[in-house]
Amino acid sequence: MLISQKIEAEFNNQIGNELGNSHQYLAIAAYFEKEGLFGLAKIYAKQADEEREHAMKFVKFILDAGGTPRYPAIPEPRNSFSSAIDAAQLAYDSEVRTTDQIYALVELALSERNHIAHNFLQWFVSEQLEEVSSADTRLNVIRRAGPNVLMVEAYLAHT
Template identity: 70%
Template sequence: MLISDKLAEAFNQQIGNELANYLQYLAISNYFEKESLFALARLYSKQADEERDHAMKFNKFLLDAGRSPILPAIREPRNEFGSALEAAQVALDSEVATTRQIYDLVALATEGREYIPLNFLQWFLSEQLEEVASAESRLAIVRRAGPSVLMVEAYLVHETS
């Protein structure tokens, strides 16, 4: 067997976590879209797509390992934000929580000497470094802009052109 029942169950839960992250980033994107901050909306929409892709990686791994993914209930995302700073902080908090979840999966795979799933999880460890660093950077940029979030929009437009 390529993955134990216990780890497969944890991977199923992580699919739900990643889909919850997808919804959270979509809600953040929606907030920025409503505020007519279109560059920020695009950035968080792209991040939402990445989170969905992460869920699909876990889903595909389970299928390849001969398991049937069991999709869990997904928690409702936070939909209201008082400011751009608050929305960016929620994104960072989500990435920090995801990093802890991945660490827990690595510990479980290591404990069970499940080396194929452990190898699979290595990609997520590297990805979380990038995800947390990006979320921290976005939060810092929004924080520096202060109440003038339009400066962030101008920065992002300049950065991507």
């Protein structure tokens, strides 16, 4: 096996984290759709798909490295939000937390001198720059719109 049991266990844990993020984005998308904010709903539904793809990258890596993927239980996502800002803030906070999780995996790979795992994780390091930046931009646009979130929908229609 090309990875230690510890790396395998932590990567399996990250599968759960990524799937949990996917579920949370689905809940955010449902909130926006219920509010009639279909542009935002579409963005967050797409994010849910991306998070699932991230989980599957870990699954494939574990298999390729000779390990056994495991799918941990996924906690129920938060399903209610007080506002569009609240929902977007949760998404942003989730991406910051995921970045910290990826950094911890990188540190683990480096501490074990596992260059295969370290190389694999570099895609996620780069991806988190885009994820955090996009989440921050969405949050700031929603904040600027204030109570008139329909302005965000108009903005999205022109971007």
